[in-house]
Amino acid sequence: MEFFRRIYSFDYMGHKKWWFTFSAIIIAAGLISLFVRGGGNPVKGLNYGLEFKEGTRISVAFEKQPTLAEVRQAVADAGYPEAQLQETPNVGGSKQRGFQIQTVTLSTTQQAEFKQALDSAFTIAQANGAEIFSLETVGATFGRQVVSSSLKAVAIALLLILIYVTFRFQWKFAIGAIAAEVHDLLIVVGIYSLTGREVTTATIAAVLTILGYSLYDTVIVFDRIRENQPKLSRLPYGDMVNVSIWETLTRSINTTMIVILPVLCLLLFGGATLKNFAFALLVGILSGAFSSIFVASPILTLLKEREPQNRKLKLAARGDGS
Amino acid sequence: MIVMAALVAVSLYFIIPPSVKTHLGLDLQGGLEIIYTAKTADGRAPSTAELDQTIGILDRRVNGLGVTESAIQKQGTDQISVALPGVKDAQQALDLIGKTAQLEFYKDDPQSRPVGPVATKEDALKQLKRQGVSQVEIDQLSAEGNTDKYALVVSPAEAATSRPEQWFVFKRPPALTGDAISGARAGFSGQNNKPNVLIDFTAAGSKTFQEITRELYRTGLLKGTPQTFAIVLDNVMESDPMIDYTDPGLRDGISGGAEISGGNMTIKESQDLAFVLKTGALPVKLVPTYQQQVSATLGKDSLRQGLIAGLFGLGLVLIYMLLYYRFLGLVADLALIVYGILLWGLFSAIPVTLTLPGIAGMILTIGVAADANVVIFERIKEEVRHGKTVRSAVNSGYARGFKTILDANILTMLTAAVIFVFASASPKGFALTLILGVLVSMLTAVLFTRAMLGVLAGFAFFSKPAFMGVRTSQIETVAVAEGRTAASRRRRTTTAASAEGTSQGAPVPAADGAATVTAAPSRGGSSAGRRTSTTRKKKKRR
Numbered sequence: 124m125e126f127f128r129r130i131y132s133f134d135y136m137g138h139k140k141w142w143f144t145f146s147a148i149i150i151a152a153g154l155i156s157l158f159v160r161g162g163g164n165p166v167k168g169l170n171y172g173l174e175f176k177e178g179t180r181i182s183v184a185f186e187k188q189p190t191l192a193e194v195r196q197a198v199a200d201a202g203y204p205e206a207q208l209q210e211t212p213n214v215g216g217s218k219q220r221g222f223q224i225q226t227v228t229l230s231t232t233q234q235a236e237f238k239q240a241l242d243s244a245f246t247i248a249q250a251n252g253a254e255i256f257s258l259e260t261v262g263a264t265f266g267r268q269v270v271s272s273s274l275k276a277v278a279i280a281l282l283l284i285l286i287y288v289t290f291r292f293q294w295k296f297a298i299g300a301i302a303a304e305v306h307d308l309l310i311v312v313g314i315y316s317l318t319g320r321e322v323t324t325a326t327i328a329a330v331l332t333i334l335g336y337s338l339y340d341t342v343i344v345f346d347r348i349r350e351n352q353p354k355l356s357r358l359p360y361g362d363m364v365n366v367s368i369w370e371t372l373t374r375s376i377n378t379t380m381i382v383i384l385p386v387l388c389l390l391l392f393g394g395a396t397l398k399n400f401a402f403a404l405l406v407g408i409l410s411g412a413f414s415s416i417f418v419a420s421p422i423l424t425l426l427k428e429r430e431p432q433n434r435k436l437k438l439a440a441r442g443d444g445s
Numbered sequence: 446m447i448v449m450a451a452l453v454a455v456s457l458y459f460i461i462p463p464s465v466k467t468h469l470g471l472d473l474q475g476g477l478e479i480i481y482t483a484k485t486a487d488g489r490a491p492s493t494a495e496l497d498q499t500i501g502i503l504d505r506r507v508n509g510l511g512v513t514e515s516a517i518q519k520q521g522t523d524q525i526s527v528a529l530p531g532v533k534d535a536q537q538a539l540d541l542i543g544k545t546a547q548l549e550f551y552k553d554d555p556q557s558r559p560v561g562p563v564a565t566k567e568d569a570l571k572q573l574k575r576q577g578v579s580q581v582e583i584d585q586l587s588a589e590g591n592t593d594k595y596a597l598v599v600s601p602a603e604a605a606t607s608r609p610e611q612w613f614v615f616k617r618p619p620a621l622t623g624d625a626i627s628g629a630r631a632g633f634s635g636q637n638n639k640p641n642v643l644i645d646f647t648a649a650g651s652k653t654f655q656e657i658t659r660e661l662y663r664t665g666l667l668k669g670t671p672q673t674f675a676i677v678l679d680n681v682m683e684s685d686p687m688i689d690y691t692d693p694g695l696r697d698g699i700s701g702g703a704e705i706s707g708g709n710m711t712i713k714e715s716q717d718l719a720f721v722l723k724t725g726a727l728p729v730k731l732v733p734t735y736q737q738q739v740s741a742t743l744g745k746d747s748l749r750q751g752l753i754a755g756l757f758g759l760g761l762v763l764i765y766m767l768l769y770y771r772f773l774g775l776v777a778d779l780a781l782i783v784y785g786i787l788l789w790g791l792f793s794a795i796p797v798t799l800t801l802p803g804i805a806g807m808i809l810t811i812g813v814a815a816d817a818n819v820v821i822f823e824r825i826k827e828e829v830r831h832g833k834t835v836r837s838a839v840n841s842g843y844a845r846g847f848k849t850i851l852d853a854n855i856l857t858m859l860t861a862a863v864i865f866v867f868a869s870a871s872p873k874g875f876a877l878t879l880i881l882g883v884l885v886s887m888l889t890a891v892l893f894t895r896a897m898l899g900v901l902a903g904f905a906f907f908s909k910p911a912f913m914g915v916r917t918s919q920i921e922t923v924a925v926a927e928g929r930t931a932a933s934r935r936r937r938t939t940t941a942a943s944a945e946g947t948s949q950g951a952p953v954p955a956a957d958g959a960a961t962v963t964a965a966p967s968r969g970g971s972s973a974g975r976r977t978s979t980t981r982k983k984k985k986r987r
Contacts, residue, residue: 179736182743231536231539231540234536234539235536254740255740255742255743256738256740257737257738257739257740257743258736258737258738259735259736259737259738260733260735260736260737261734261735261736262482262732262733262734262735265480265734265735268521268524272521272867273867275867276863276864276866276867279863279867280859280860280863280864283859283860283863284856284859284860287855287856287859288856291852325801325802325805325875328802328864328875328876329805329875331860331863331864331876332806332809332860332861332864332875332876332879334860335856335857335858335859335860335861335879336809336813336857336860338853338856338857339813339816339853339856339857342849342852342853342856343820343849343853346848346849346852350845370827371823373823374819374820374823377769377819377823378812378816378819378820380765381762381765381766381812381815381816381819382809382812382813382815382816383812384758384761384762384765384812385754385755385757385758385759385761385762385808385809385811385812386758386808386809386812387758388754388755388757388758388761388808389754389758389805389808391754391757392750392753392754392757393750393751393754393805394746394747394750394751394801396472396747396801396802397747397750397751397754397801397804397805400802400805401805404805404809
């Protein structure tokens with residue numbers, strides 16, 4: 124109980140260094156992981172899904188319930204001894220036990236032949252009159268295009284956010300907001316690298332969304348700071364920011380909770396694609412809630428305290444004691 | 446009230462026609478999606494006109510397959526995505542759609558055919574190199590099959606006559622191209638009753654064809670050996686008919702049409718060939734770069750899981766709002782339900798394809814829509830604590846809260862718009878639902894929540910602060926900010942170990958117990974935050 128009362132009166136701005144250290148440690152861990160896993164190239168330090176690699180992936184369930192070894196043998200017999208196989212309890216989201224087979228890129232004819240080979244070996248299972256068989260093929264350039272177009276989107280989104288926040292607030296607010304954004308992105312990417320989770324196009328969509336949504340809490344706090352500034356002009360800037368955070372803390376917590384609830388449901392009940400999506404969103408939303416108070420606001424305070432009148436106030440607050 | 450009535454009418458309008466079904470993407474109903482990268486014959490990037498023409502032809506082919514709701518779209522500068530939801534025979538679709546179907550007629554004489562027949566591709570290229578063709582051109586020919594000057598053509602092995610595979614190089618341009626074709630149909634050869642394809646020429650094409658054959662007849666007569674010409678489809682020699690110079694009937698060349706009777710065509714193959722020839726040749730070569738084939742079962746499962754997750758998410762948010770905001774929570778819940786109906790109605794009313802990432806986007810917007818209510822309600826509660834009457838608190842709280850929401854939502858939509866414009870396929874669907882969701886949520890906040898609060902504020906029972914979870918003891922007559930200031934000052938003085946006098950009025954305990962001096966390390970993050978909210982809830986209920 125005491126603890127909860129304290130978070131509504133805690134001197135957040137006075138402990139800037141702690142927050143920065145905390146964030147820096149997590150981000151550094153992620154970056155190190157990116158560099159180590161990528162062998163020096165951070166772009167390669169992620170576990171990219173098939174969409175980013177060249178090849179064909181088949182998800183299939185069989186009537187005859189063969190073992191992994193039997194399927195591996197059949198795949199090798201069909202001419203693909205180097206294929207990667209994986210058993211899944213519910214193939215492609217269905218209730219059936221099945222397999223994921225990843226091969227080199229198959230041409231249309233090869234696909235048909237391979238499917239035929241699998242069908243004659245184990246009989247492809249059916250559900251509701253349709254075969255449980257799905258196939259995905261990706262060419263060499265597709266992944267590169269997705270990544271490059273996404274990087275372009277991130278750069279443009281950051282620029283627009285910078286312009287909008289500068290226009291609605293002030294450039295110092297914009298710097299705080301952008302710092303929070305970059306912080307959130309680095310955390311999500313770092314966690315994906317650390318956990319080795321598969322990065323798919325859904326992940327990228329989620330990361331891009333985080334860019335937009337993680338500012339929600341930051342805007343709530345900034346809005347209050349903007350409103351409190353004239354009212355509490357006699358306070359040192361950091362204290363005024365503290366007051367603003369205290370006043371908006373409940374709604375920051377509630378908005379975060381309310382968005383996390385459905386995202387958690389996605390994580391629990393969604394199929395593979397949705398789960399993937401939800402995980403990235405979850406990390407991003409948590410990081411966004413954190414960064415609104417512990418990154419965006421402290422950076423704004425740092426910048427603002429350098430202004431002459433704010434510096435005077437700060438010195439006065441200190442000077443009174445000496 | 447008028448606004449509310451209008452809103453209800455609007456939502457009813459959207460929901461009532463149940464015949465309009467939501468368009469499901471192929472990841473939800475099964476089907477085939479292919480993304481092609483377009484290349485011109487000589488490896489140049491295709492022009493916009495060429496891409497548009499290609500899309501037109503693809504559209505005709507897809508319609509010929511009987512796929513409804515197909516979507517063919519340009520992506521970037523050189524890609525075309527083809528989505529065929531619910532397609533039954535994926536294999537056939539793959540075979541037919543992307544076929545260039547570039548039909549070419551070459552004269553089969555040494556002048557038009559610098560190389561061939563030889564046994565392998567390498568031999569063909571080597572021979573061409575010996576004729577003084579540059580390595581650059583050879584490499585391009587090897588990779589693309591065509592250059593400005595040459596075409597590499599293969600004649601597949603024929604089992605019936607045990608003729609092995611043969612390779613040729615023909616000189617471009619061909620004597621006649623697919624442009625000269627006006628129609629094609631599958632039939633049977635008069636000679637051996639095997640399936641073939643009959644080609645009809647346009648007027649101009651017919652004339653050129655007659656000239657070619659007449660010339661071949663004369664050359665054959667002069668040299669005393671029969672001459673042939675080659676019919677080549679996408680660098681594969683389909684047939685090489687001979688012009689019999691001993692047949693005087695051919696003196697004036699062949700008029701009318703031509704026949705393709707490649708070796709052992711099956712009936713199905715001849716029908717497919719006639720189909721692609723009829724729909725026209727693509728001006729570009731299409732290389733599949735991405736292909737996804739989803740079975741109908743998998744799609745249905747994904748949809749069900751998405752809907753379950755969505756309903757659970759909505760349910761949890763409804764409960765959370767009700768527990769935390771009590772009566773106001775009820776208003777918010779109603780608003781959320783209206784929001785859900787509106788969004789679903791919108792998706793039925795406009796031709797938007799709902800995809801799996803789209804569902805994720807929708808579920809996320811449930812949270813965003815509820816967020817708007819949280820911000821407004823917290824603001825109203827704050828105003829009530831400041832001592833305002835409930836009615837005026839509702840008005841000013843709504844106005845101020847909405848300003849915050851506007852900024853936050855504009856930023857979300859801004860990013861979503863950037864994703865929509867710049868990102869590729871899957872993120873696009875997500876971005877679109879996010880934009881629509883945020884727009885509808887704003888609409889709900891403006892029209893529904895505001896109207897509800899306005900109406901309720903008029904009732905006497907509503908004016909009790911407890912109705913929105915504000916304790917009477919929390920209501921202050923002194924401005925909260927002043928008290929906060931004092932508290933903040935006091936903390937400062939403690940840290941600085943000084944005895945600074947408070948100049949801003951007596952320290953009044955602030956609403957949330959802000960006056961406590963603290964030295965406890967914060968655990969930070971929202972795990973702490975989550976616990977906070979539950980405790981605060983308890984505190985208020987007492």
